[in-house]
Amino acid sequence: MKIVACYSNKGGxxxxxxxxxxxxxxxxxxxxxxxxxxxxxxxxxxxxRVKPSKKLGDDRFFTDVKRFTDAIRGSDFDGLDILxxxxxxxxxxxxxxxxxxxxSRLKKALKAAQGDYDVVLLDCPPNIxxxxxxxxxxxxAVVVPVIPTTLSERxxxxxxxxxxxxxxxxxxxxxxxSMAQATKKLHAETAERLRKAxxxxxxxxxxxxxxxxxxxxxxxxxxxxxxxxxxxxxAYDALWRAVAERL
Numbered sequence: 344m345k346i347v348a349c350y351s352n353k354g355g356x357x358x359x360x361x362x363x364x365x366x367x368x369x370x371x372x373x374x375x376x377x378x379x380x381x382x383x384x385x386x387x388x389x390x391x392r393v394k395p396s397k398k399l400g401d402d403r404f405f406t407d408v409k410r411f412t413d414a415i416r417g418s419d420f421d422g423l424d425i426l427x428x429x430x431x432x433x434x435x436x437x438x439x440x441x442x443x444x445x446x447s448r449l450k451k452a453l454k455a456a457q458g459d460y461d462v463v464l465l466d467c468p469p470n471i472x473x474x475x476x477x478x479x480x481x482x483x484a485v486v487v488p489v490i491p492t493t494l495s496e497r498x499x500x501x502x503x504x505x506x507x508x509x510x511x512x513x514x515x516x517x518x519x520x521s522m523a524q525a526t527k528k529l530h531a532e533t534a535e536r537l538r539k540a541x542x543x544x545x546x547x548x549x550x551x552x553x554x555x556x557x558x559x560x561x562x563x564x565x566x567x568x569x570x571x572x573x574x575x576x577x578a579y580d581a582l583w584r585a586v587a588e589r590l
Contacts, residue, residue, distance in 0.1 A: 353498040362466035364579040367565035370423035380428040388427035395429040450481035488521035491533035546585035
């Protein structure tokens with residue numbers, strides 16, 4: 344079982360869209376996938392029409408294997424299950440601060456899914472915290488969408504610095520450009536600069552700025568279900584293949 348996190352320390356970069364479409368692409372490719380929504384907003388669950396979980400309302404997320412597995416819900420797609428979030432997930436850092444060996448608690452909790460899934464995909468909240476450090480340590484790959492703009496460049500550099508300072512393996516970082524617009528000179532210049540600065544971190548995948556991705560909220564479904572031939576669908580398919588190569 345491989346653990347893949349969709350993470351960014353900056354909000355609004357397409358992280359949840361990446362989680363949803365990557366999970367769907369993996370399932371279409373025949374993988375058994377569990378998408379864990381760790382963001383208290385519960386957007387991944389919303390896109391898959393899964394209601395927030397009431398079974399995991401406290402630190403038992405990390406300690407109660409049966410409660411963890413009972414909270415898993417099936418989706419409308421073969422091979423793809425969802426562990427939905429709820430607003431109490433905002434207190435994960437508090438729960439972790441009370442536990443022994445807090446840096447490895449998430450990895451231990453996810454072992455409950457071992458044997459049932461090929462890939463566990465984590466949709467993470469946009470911050471650097473005790474939970475995110477758990478995510479970094481538990482994951483085999485950390486997929487990072489980066490909008491090719493100055494602020495996104497800055498936050499990506501902060502993430503790389505954090506991995507270095509905490510002695511986390513930077514090879515786990517799998518970055519790609521998200522919401523890119525070919526007509527913007529700034530986007531092209533920023534993307535070129537980041538690729539040169541981090542040639543081992545960025546895969547050759549760019550998800551374009553797309554109205555089809557924005558329509559996911561209307562359809563409450565992955566892009567491939569209603570825009571199969573769109574550039575966005577092709578990009579997410581290319582992304583899962585690139586992640587699979589890294590793994």
